[in-house]
Every structure is written in C-alpha cells, then in structure tokens.
Amino acid sequence: MKNFAHLLIYSLIPVIVFAQSNTVNIDFEKYFEDKTMRVDYLHGGNSQSESFKIFAIKHDGAWGGRVKVMNDPYNLGLYAFDVVDVASGKVLYTQGFCSVFGEWQTTLEATRIEKDFEESIRFPWPKNAVKIVMRKRDSTNTFQTLWTETINPAMYANASHTGSLAKVRYFLSNGNPKEKIDIVVLADGYTAADSSDFSNDVERFIEAFFSVEPFKSRKSDFNVAAVYSTSPVSGIRLQESNYYPANVLGCTYFTFETERYVLTEREWTVRDYASLAPYDFLVILLNSTKYGGGGIYNLYITASAKTSTAAYVMVHEMGHHMAGLADEYYTSDVAYQVTVPKYEPWEFNITALLNPQSLKWKNMVEPNTPIPTSWQKEQYEQTGKIDINGEPYYAKVGAFEGAGYLSKGMYRPEVDCIMFSHSLKFCRVCHQGLSRVMDMYVAK
Numbered sequence: 271m272k273n274f275a276h277l278l279i280y281s282l283i284p285v286i287v288f289a290q291s292n293t294v295n296i297d298f299e300k301y302f303e304d305k306t307m308r309v310d311y312l313h314g315g316n317s318q319s320e321s322f323k324i325f326a327i328k329h330d331g332a333w334g335g336r337v338k339v340m341n342d343p344y345n346l347g348l349y350a351f352d353v354v355d356v357a358s359g360k361v362l363y364t365q366g367f368c369s370v371f372g373e374w375q376t377t378l379e380a381t382r383i384e385k386d387f388e389e390s391i392r393f394p395w396p397k398n399a400v401k402i403v404m405r406k407r408d409s410t411n412t413f414q415t416l417w418t419e420t421i422n423p424a425m426y427a428n429a430s431h432t433g434s435l436a437k438v439r440y441f442l443s444n445g446n447p448k449e450k451i452d453i454v455v456l457a458d459g460y461t462a463a464d465s466s467d468f469s470n471d472v473e474r475f476i477e478a479f480f481s482v483e484p485f486k487s488r489k490s491d492f493n494v495a496a497v498y499s500t501s502p503v504s505g506i507r508l509q510e511s512n513y514y515p516a517n518v519l520g521c522t523y524f525t526f527e528t529e530r531y532v533l534t535e536r537e538w539t540v541r542d543y544a545s546l547a548p549y550d551f552l553v554i555l556l557n558s559t560k561y562g563g564g565g566i567y568n569l570y571i572t573a574s575a576k577t578s579t580a581a582y583v584m585v586h587e588m589g590h591h592m593a594g595l596a597d598e599y600y601t602s603d604v605a606y607q608v609t610v611p612k613y614e615p616w617e618f619n620i621t622a623l624l625n626p627q628s629l630k631w632k633n634m635v636e637p638n639t640p641i642p643t644s645w646q647k648e649q650y651e652q653t654g655k656i657d658i659n660g661e662p663y664y665a666k667v668g669a670f671e672g673a674g675y676l677s678k679g680m681y682r683p684e685v686d687c688i689m690f691s692h693s694l695k696f697c698r699v700c701h702q703g704l705s706r707v708m709d710m711y712v713a714k
C-alpha cells in the first residue's frame with residue numbers, strides 16, 4: 271500500500287544506522303508471570319510535539335510472545351519501549367514499533383490541530399515494579415527518551431478483562447504460543463450471519479500467507495486463531511457511497527486522505543478482541559470488495575478480503591507488520607515532494623547507499639555485481655513491468671535505484687520483490703529480515 275507518511279518520515283526524521291547487536295536472554299520466570307500486561311495510553315500532539323497519558327493498565331490474557339530473546343536486536347521501528355526492572359535497573363524487555371500517531375504526525379493536518387490517538391503497549395506481566403521507557407528516533411538517527419512511567423504491578427492485579435466478547439476458532443495449532451508465532455485474525459464488517467463467510471476469508475488468508483516463503487516452509491512455527499468480532503451490518507465504510515456502517519473495529523478507507531489506505535483509530539477495541547487468544551501479530555480482514563489495506567510494524571494489518579489482489583495485499587502488508595519492511599516501489603501515484611534522506615533508513619530492505627562499502631546487505635551480494643546495480647529503469651517506468659529476460663541482474667542481490675517512494679537516492683536489494691510489485695515473492699533481503707524476526711519468537 272502507498273503509505274505516504276513514510277515519505278515525510280524520510281525527509282523529516284532521518285533514521286538510524288542498521289544495527290545487528292546481540293540478543294539478550296533474560297530469565298523469564300524470575301521476572302515475569304505468565305500473563306500479559308497491556309498499557310493503554312493516549313498518544314497525542316501535533317506535528318511538532320507529542321505526549322503520552324495512561325488511560326488503563328490491564329491484564330490482557332495469557333502471554334504468547336517472546337520468552338528468550340527479550341530485546342529487539344535489530345533496532346526496528348520509529349518508536350521503541352523498554353521495560354526496566356526498578357530494583358536492578360536491568361532492561362527486561364524491549365520492543366520496537368510504529369504507530370498511527372507517528373504517521374499522522376507527518377500529515378498536513380498535524381500542522382493545524384492537536385489530536386490524541388489510542389495506543390497500547392504489551393509485555394509480559396512483571397513480578398515487581400518496572401519503569402516503562404518510551405523512545406523515538408530524533409533527527410540524528412538516535413533513539414531519545416520521550417516518556418517514562420513507573421508501574422507497580424501489585425496495583426493492577428485484576429482478572430483478565432477479555433471475558434467472552436466473541437467466538438474464537440483455531441485454524442492452525444502447532445503448539446505452545448510462547449514457542450510459536452501467533453497470528454490472530456479479526457473480522458471487521460462481518461455480521462453474525464456472515465460468520466461462515468469470514469471463515470472462508472480466514473482460509474484465504476492462510477492459503478495466501480503460507481504459499482510464500484519464508485512462511486511456507488515454516489508453517490509449523492505458526493498458530494493462527496480467528497476471532498469472530500461481529501458488526502451490526504455488513505461492509506466497511508465507503509464515504510464515496512455515503513455508506514457508514516458501524517463496523518465493530520472502526521476500519522476506514524481514506525486514512526490520511528489516501529483512498530486505499532485502511533486503518534482504524536480504535537486500537538483499544540481491536541486489542542480487546544485480539545486478546546481473546548495469545549498473539550504476536552494481528553490481521554484485520556475487511557468484508558469489502560474495494561481494494562485496500564494497510565500494515566504497520568507491530569500494530570496490525572488490514573486487508574480487503576474480497577478483491578482479486580487480496581492475496582498480494584495480505585502478504586505485502588505482513589511484510590510491513592512483522593519485520594517493518596519498507597515499500598520498495600516508487601512509481602505508484604506518488605505525487606509528494608520528498609527529499610533524499612541524509613541518513614540511512616532503519617528498515618532491513620532499503621538503503622540510501624550513503625556509503626556503498628558498508629551496504630547493510632553486502633554479504634548477500636556476489637563479487638561481480640556492481641553497486642549500485644544497473645537495471646532497465648526507464649523501460650520499467652514506461653511499461654510498469656519488469657522484463658525478466660532483459661534484466662542483467664535479475665534475481666541477484668545488489669542495490670537498484672528506485673525504492674521507498676523515491677525514484678532517486680534510495681535503493682532496493684533486488685529488481686523485484688513483493689514489496690516492490692505484485693509479484694508473490696520476497697527478495698532475499700526481505701526474506702532474511704522476516705526470518706530474523708520469526709527466529710526471535712521461536713527461540714527456545
């Protein structure tokens with residue numbers, strides 16, 4: 271999906287040097303209970319400032335997340351939070367993420383008004399007092415602390431809030447959620463009478479997702495559960511048709527005035543339904559025939575379930591959601607003025623190539639592949655198609671100019687990838703990025 275917020279992020283918030291530090295193992299049982307703490311807060315502000323206000327602290331069901339690799343060794347995301355043990359000062363858990371506020375902050379609207387957004391962080395329930403440290407990248411690429419808050423878990427020893435909001439059905443069960451990658455699929459715009467239709471769409475998602483590597487050969491690493499979150503009437507809001515059903519999760523097209531971009535501002539409602547099953551990643555299927563979707567790193571994806579390109583949208587958006595992969599395309603109706611970044615972007619799969627000697631995926635480049643790597647760029651821009659037979663470095667890893675919405679000054683790892691075109695294949699760099707993230711969740 272076109273995610274124009276990224277455009278402005280590149281120009282306003284130059285991002286980090288790619289980092290591959292070591293993983294940190296923490297004795298899970300010493301510091302955590304086997305349940306999830308969810309902190310709901312309002313993330314608000316305008317284009318220049320932001321603030322955080324706690325709304326609620328909840329027991330969010332069983333913990334199904336990482337239990338061995340507790341830090342985020344790849345430094346992904348525009349934001350990150352740490353859970354720090356107050357007594358020892360030890361960082362117990364870290365997670366990078368992106369957010370709706372973070373994207374909204376780069377829109378023109380944010381230069382005019384202030385706005386609050388629902389947001390949540392989730393982590394295993396600490397046994398003792400912890401300090402939450404919220405960080406964000408600054409203009410020099412460095413994470414800076416924006417907010418800290420100390421939480422005494424004894425004050426929030428409440429029962430799980432989730433109750434029985436909706437029916438849950440497992441479509442794929444491969445074992446203990448703490449040793450698996452857990453995907454929860456939610457329904458938006460499906461009525462109770464549409465439930466078998468939703469089941470079919472969940473099957474479509476599973477078929478699409480597990481037909482593509484690196485997911486295909488690792489299907490046994492995943493659990494997939496569906497939550498039958500029901501809406502009072504069918505369909506998703508379509509403002510061009512003046513159709514405004516009260517869909518349960520509040521997903522809408524025209525997010526940030528981009529027609530095909532579908533997000534919801536009701537994150538807490540999404541999470542209330544999602545927490546009926548342990549989850550690492552969230553998929554919201556839209557009961558809609560209109561092309562669209564969205565995917566935010568460590569938040570959720572949305573995807574229209576009833577279009578001819580649904581499979582592509584679902585897998586592409588999972589690339590954003592699971593590993594923070596950037597869009598590699600640059601020609602799709604992008605009409606924004608963007609400047610070439612002065613800093614290396616944080617995503618695994620695009621580079622500003624500021625120093626070709628330290629290309630972050632250089633160990634995957636063959637010795638006879640030039641950097642930057644030539645390709646039939648003009649021809650592609652005229653036809654919109656990759657000429658497989660005519661590309662001298664097709665299926666080779668290099669640095670191909672044109673990526674991340676920028677025609678010049680930004681490079682992608684291969685000529686083609688599902689983050690570049692509708693091809694149903696990740697390039698090797700995206701493949702590796704996704705594998706690295708998956709490995710963190712299944713580490714024993």
Ligand SMILES: [Zn+2]
Nearest residue numbers: 687689697700
């Ligand atoms: Zn790629």
